[in-house]
Amino acid sequence: MTTATDLTSAPLVVPPSPRRRRLPAWARAAMWAIGIVAVLSTASYLTGVNTLTSTNTAQTALRLALPIxxxxxxxxxxERGGVVNIGLEGMMILGTxxxxxxxxxxxxxxxxGAAILFGALGxxxxxxxxVTFNVNHIVSGVAINLLGLGVAKYLATLIFEPLSGNPRQSPTVPTFDTYSATFLSNWLTDLEDQQRVFISDAAxxxxxxxxxxxxxxMIAILLVPxxxxxxxxxxxxxRLxxxxxxxxxxxxxxxxxxxHRYLGVLVSGGLAGMGGASLVLLQGGGGYLENQTNGRGYIGLAAMIFGNWRPGGLLGGAALFGYADGLQLSGGGRAVLALLYGVVLLLFVIVVVQLIRRQWIAAALGVAGAGVLYWIYWSNDTLPSELTPYTAHVVTLIVLAVASQRLRPPKADGARYRRGEGD
Known part of the structure; x- marks a missing residue:
C-alpha cells in the first residue's frame, strides 16, 4: 500500500514536450523562393521598374552568380574538412x-579542364x-591570393603578349554554346508580355x-546536390x-x-578554378583579362558563410549576390533603387515574424534598417553611377551582418592539427 510519504519522495516525471515538426528543406526553399518573387513583383508594380523581374535581368544574374x-x-x-580557404580568389585567378x-x-x-587543373594546383x-607544415590558414590564403595574381600576370606576359600584343589580356577564345528550352521559353515569354502581377514577374x-x-x-548547378x-x-x-x-x-x-583534408582543399581549388572558367568561357567572356575576378572569390566565401556552410544555403547566397550584380548591369541606378524598396518590404515581413516570436531587439534593428533604406529610396530619383557597380559588395556586407547571428561553422575550422597529438 502506497503512503503519503512515498508519494512526496517519488521523483516527479514530466512528460517530454512534443517536438515541433519542421518542414523539409525543399519545402522551406520553395517557400522562400515564392516569397522573394512576391516581394520583387510587388516592388516592380509599386515602383514601375519592370527590370526587377525581366528575363534579361535573370539571365545576367545567373551568369554572374556562377563564379560566386x-x-x-x-x-x-x-572548410568542412577543417581548412579555412581565404585563397579562393587566387585559385580563381589561376582558373581564368x-x-x-x-x-x-x-x-x-x-x-x-585546364582551369580546374590550375585551380587545384593553387x-x-x-x-x-x-595541412603538412601547419601554417596559419589565413596567412597561407592571403599568400595564395598574391601568388595567383603574380603567376597569372607572369604567364599572361609570357604566353599571351606575343599572341595579342597585350600582356593584360588573351586573344579571343571560343566559348560554350548556349541552349534554350524553346517551347517553355516561348510560353514564358508570352506570359511575361501579358504584364500580370506576380504571374508575369515569375515568368x-x-x-x-x-x-x-x-x-x-548546368554542371555548376548540378554540383550543388x-x-x-x-x-x-x-x-x-x-569522414571529411x-x-x-x-x-x-x-x-x-x-x-x-x-x-581527407588534402582531398577537400584540392576539390576546393578545382571548383574555384571552374569559377574562373565561367568568367572566360561563357557568353560575355571570351578571354582572359587582368583583374577579371573583381573580388568574386571573397564574395563566394561570403556566400558560403551566409549559407551556414550548407550547399542549399550557399546557393541562395550566390543567387542573391548574382542578382544584385546583374540588376545594376541591366537596369542601372534606378533599378537598384527599386531593389532597395523591395528590401524594405522584405524587412517589414521579417519584422512581423520577429514580433510574433517576441524577439524585440531583432525587430527594432529591422525597423531601423527599413527606415534608413526607405529614406534613401524616397530622397533619390536614381543612385549615382559611381555607386551602382558596388551593389553586390554592399549586399555582401549587409547579408553577413544579418547572417552572423545564426552561424555554426565546423568546430575545428582553421584549428591547427598534428598527427598523434591526441595520444
Missing amino acids: LLCALGGLWS WGAAWGAYYGGPWAGL GLLHAIAT GLLNGLVTGVAPLT VSYLVLWRTRLGL RSCGENPVAAESLGINVYA
Whole structure:
C-alpha cells in the first residue's frame, strides 16, 4: 500500500514536450523562393521598374552568380574538412588564365579542364602549407591570393603578349554554346508580355533560367546536390566532415585526417578554378583579362558563410549576390533603387515574424534598417553611377551582418592539427 510519504519522495516525471515538426528543406526553399518573387513583383508594380523581374535581368544574374556559386562550393569542401580557404580568389585567378590558355589551343572543354587543373594546383599549395607544415590558414590564403595574381600576370606576359600584343589580356577564345528550352521559353515569354502581377514577374525570372543556358551552367548547378549527397550521404563525406569537427576523434577511429583534408582543399581549388572558367568561357567572356575576378572569390566565401556552410544555403547566397550584380548591369541606378524598396518590404515581413516570436531587439534593428533604406529610396530619383557597380559588395556586407547571428561553422575550422597529438 502506497503512503503519503512515498508519494512526496517519488521523483516527479514530466512528460517530454512534443517536438515541433519542421518542414523539409525543399519545402522551406520553395517557400522562400515564392516569397522573394512576391516581394520583387510587388516592388516592380509599386515602383514601375519592370527590370526587377525581366528575363534579361535573370539571365545576367545567373551568369554572374556562377563564379560566386562555384567558389562558395569550393569553400564548403575545404572548410568542412577543417581548412579555412581565404585563397579562393587566387585559385580563381589561376582558373581564368588556365581557361583562356586551354580554350585557345583546344576549345572550351579543354579550357574548363585546364582551369580546374590550375585551380587545384593553387589548392595543393594551400594544403601543403596548412595541412603538412601547419601554417596559419589565413596567412597561407592571403599568400595564395598574391601568388595567383603574380603567376597569372607572369604567364599572361609570357604566353599571351606575343599572341595579342597585350600582356593584360588573351586573344579571343571560343566559348560554350548556349541552349534554350524553346517551347517553355516561348510560353514564358508570352506570359511575361501579358504584364500580370506576380504571374508575369515569375515568368520573366523563370524564362531567364531556361533561355541561353550553357553546359557549364548546368554542371555548376548540378554540383550543388552532388556536393550535398557526397558530403552528407556517403562515408567519404562523413569522414571529411569529422575532420572539420574533431580531427583528434577522427584519427582515433582510424581516419587519415591529412589525406581527407588534402582531398577537400584540392576539390576546393578545382571548383574555384571552374569559377574562373565561367568568367572566360561563357557568353560575355571570351578571354582572359587582368583583374577579371573583381573580388568574386571573397564574395563566394561570403556566400558560403551566409549559407551556414550548407550547399542549399550557399546557393541562395550566390543567387542573391548574382542578382544584385546583374540588376545594376541591366537596369542601372534606378533599378537598384527599386531593389532597395523591395528590401524594405522584405524587412517589414521579417519584422512581423520577429514580433510574433517576441524577439524585440531583432525587430527594432529591422525597423531601423527599413527606415534608413526607405529614406534613401524616397530622397533619390536614381543612385549615382559611381555607386551602382558596388551593389553586390554592399549586399555582401549587409547579408553577413544579418547572417552572423545564426552561424555554426565546423568546430575545428582553421584549428591547427598534428598527427598523434591526441595520444
